[in-house]
Structures are given as C-alpha cells and as structure tokens.
Amino acid sequence: MANEIKLDPRLLAEFIKLNKNILDAPNLAQSLEEIDLEVTPHEVVYSEGKIRLLHFNPLVAKQIKTPLVIAYALVNRFHILDINQKKSWVRNLLNQGIDVYLIDWGTPTQINRHEGFDDYVNGYMDNIIDFVRKESSSQKVSLQGYCTGGTLSTVYSALHPDKVQNLILTAPVIDGRRDSTVVSNLAKHMDVDKLVDTLGNMPPELMYYVFSILKPFEQGFEKYLNFFKNIHDKEYVENFIRVEKWVSDTPPIPGELYRQWIKDVYQENLLINNNMYVGGKQVSLKNIAMPLLTQVAVGDHLVSPECSMPIHYAVSSQDKTLKIYPTGHVGMIASSFSQKKVLPEFSQWLTERSEK
C-alpha cells in the first residue's frame, strides 16, 4: 500500500510497556492517605489557634545555641522542608547541630478570615519567637522565611529587630512590581476586595489553578508520564507520591492577610517603598540591620529573582550576602542540589553568626 504508515516496532513495544506500567501502578504505589509526611522526630511545643510550633529533636551532640525559627510559606504546608530523608532541609540543619523550630500555619477556616498581617506578624510570630527565646534562654533567634514566609519574616524583622539575630530570606516576595511571574501577572489583575468580601478566605481551588498553569505541560503531562515509566523504581515512586501529597495540600489563605498581601506587595508595591503599615506601624526596611542572607533561584517561576533581590539593597545591614542559585523555587529547598550546595552555604553562614 502506498500510504502505509511506517512505525518503528520498538515504539509500539514502548507503548505496550507503558500501558502495562499503568495497570501495575495501583499495586506498586501507596495512596496519599497512607503517607505520613511528618517523619523527622519532633515535639509540638506551642500552639495557638490552628498554628503549631514544631521543635525538632537534635541529631548530633554538639549544638549551636542560637535557635533557628523557620517561617514556611502560606501557600501549601511546611512538609516540603522534610519531604524525605535524602532531601530534607530540616534534617540537614539538624545534622549541622542547628536547633530547629518550624512554624506550621495550619489550615485556616472561615473563622480565621479576619486575620491579617498584624495577627500573623505581631500576634502569632511574635508569640512564637518570645516562646523560643524563653525556652532556649536566648536573647535573640535566627529567623528564616521561605516565599511568603519570607515576606512575613521581613515585616517581622523590621518591626521587632531587637529579637532577630540573623535573618535568612529564601525566595521572599518583596518587590511585586518587578516580579515577572504568572502569579504576579494574575495578582495584579485581581479584584481582591470582591474576592475577600464574597468568599472570606482565598480558596485553595483558585490557588491550585494558578499553580497548574505555571508549567502546564511539564507538570500536567510529562511528570505523570515519567511516574508511570518509573513505576518499578521504589524510591522514585515513594518520592513522587510524597511530593504529590504535599502539592495537593493547599490550605486557604485568611482573607484579610490575602487582601493586604496582594494589594500592598503586588498591586501597590508598598513594602519595598517602606509604605506598608502593619498594626498601625510603618514597615521600614531600614530597621533591618541584623546580618542578612538572601537566597534566590534563577529558574524560580513562582517568585522571580528580580522580586526577591531588592531586599538586599533596601536594608541597612552592613553584613549582608546575596546568593543566586541555578535551580528553581522548590529545587532550592528540596533537591540533591540543595543538599550539596544551598544547605552547606546556609549552615556555614548561620554558624559563623550564631552563639555557640
């Protein structure tokens, strides 16, 4: 036949193999419910409303005295920082003798819709940091903020500089005008007042939508194809399911907090211009005079480096370091690269500036 399609038989074999893998998948992968994401031993040492403070048990005898408090983002949960033993941010720090506390923002409901920056920064964060200072008998703590947790940590350090020894900002959302991501593009065109007034909290479905359009073909197609291709690789499958469980756990954001975040950071760009007000006080980035480490990723498609880097130039700290890594938003905190490059530099920087 003249119009016969010539197909490599090996392609057909690949296709049949993939189909077999898809059929085998339910027997080889755990369901999301069977996965426990809180594996590194810890105690819940403080709780307030839906918020918990986790204190991780030390893994080595020699401890650095100044405790580190990690403020994770408000989007998704903190579990990515301890997603598996080989890529765990928390476990790596514990192995360096760092005393690690981590804030779990929990899952807000409608009752939390009126909570804003003031409640988070001057309420929850301040109470937590006071608790850690008392428990560890330290005058000050080191504070690390990731993503929107970086925004909260920046505001906290500007309003309570006397309680922060070192500030580490990992992909913080700072200068909304310079942010070139899809997230920023949508945020700038959003009627946030109508959204909050009508729905109360920022619904997780809408956030899930925003994430799904960031890399629609890589994340929506290729990722799952690779999963089925590697279905017989136990380690790959376990890691995949753990990350998927983390991705699917997207809590709502309290309405008033979301309103101020979108307006003050993305739409009116008040934070970087020292015009943001929290709890009736002006947030001046010049109040940040403690040592500052800013970490950004070149391939970050959620918070572009141009959005994070201005903090390095806006503070009055004399001791400040800017690190730019060739990775992505999540790659910076949960990858082999992060373990080999980001964390050793982080630990060294922190150890040099902490009380032994």
Place this chain on the structure above:
Amino acid sequence: MSLPQDVKNSLANYKHNSLFWTDLLYLMSNRQQSLAATGPFRKFAINVKNLSTETIEMNEDMTEFNTRLSAYYKQLTDTWNEAQKEYSRKVPELPNDSEHMEASKRVWIDIYENYFTRLFDSADFAENFGKLVTSELEIAKHWNNMASTLLESANMPTKKEMDEVYKELHSLRKRVAKLEKIANKGGT
C-alpha cells in the same frame, strides 16, 4: 467587553416583567399565603420574592460570565492551534524511531510550554481571567444571598451574621492578647 445594547434592553424588559408579575402575584395571593403558611414557612412565603429577584439578577451575571468564559477558552484554543502549527512544521525534521522519541516529546513539550507561558504572562489573559473570576464572584454573591434567605426563613444564622460573630471573636481575641501582654509586664 460589555453586552450589546439590544441584549441589555431585552434583559431589562425580562427583569421588569418578571418582577412585575412576581410582585402582583405576591400581592394577589398574600392573604391566602398568610392563611396557609405558619411557622418558618410564613417567613419563607414573605421572603420568596428575594429568591426570584436574585435568580433574575444572577441570570444577567451569567451572561457576563459566559462571555468571559468564551473569551478564556478562545485564548486557550488559539494558543493551542498556534503551538500545534509550529509543532507540525517541526515534525518532518524529527526522526520516527524509539531512540528519538524522548527528544520528539521534549520538542513537543517545549513548544507548547513556550506558547502557553507567553499567553499566561500576557496582560490580555490576566485581564480576562480577572474579569472571569469577578463575574463568578458576582454569581457567588447571589447564591449567598439566596442561601441567606433560606437560612433566615428557617430561623438559622445567615452567612452575614456568622461573619459578624467571627469579626467580634477576632477583635475580642486581639483585646485579650493585648491585655495579657500588659498583665504579664505588670503594667497598667
């Protein structure tokens, strides 16, 4: 992107007619309703007009929502077609064997990813998406109002009332926290 004047006129006419007849029927049947309805149903009989008003207004917002949704799908379809055209141009250059299958897939993903990222980065997309969400929120508002009418009829707290409670609770919590701080410092 607003509605054409003739569509607006016919919607206004429809709304006027519906409300006129709802009002008139309500007035005509009011006495019989009063006799027949007792307890929670009495309240429902009085509030039922709100449901038809909200339904009519929701229909108007549905028109705006559908316009925005159509524009949204048009943007996606146009982008898909453009990406497909470029991929089709590339296909003859790609070898059709298993060794190059991975590379072919990569080309496909890269082309589509680039086209769609450009779309999602554009002001046109963000503007339409923002308005699409706003029109959905308008529909949600009517839905909330209708739910409130039903809750009120059943003597149950409405969303607005619950929100007032949450607000009060939030403000009380703040006051207590402030007072606790003052007390812990031994101040006045």
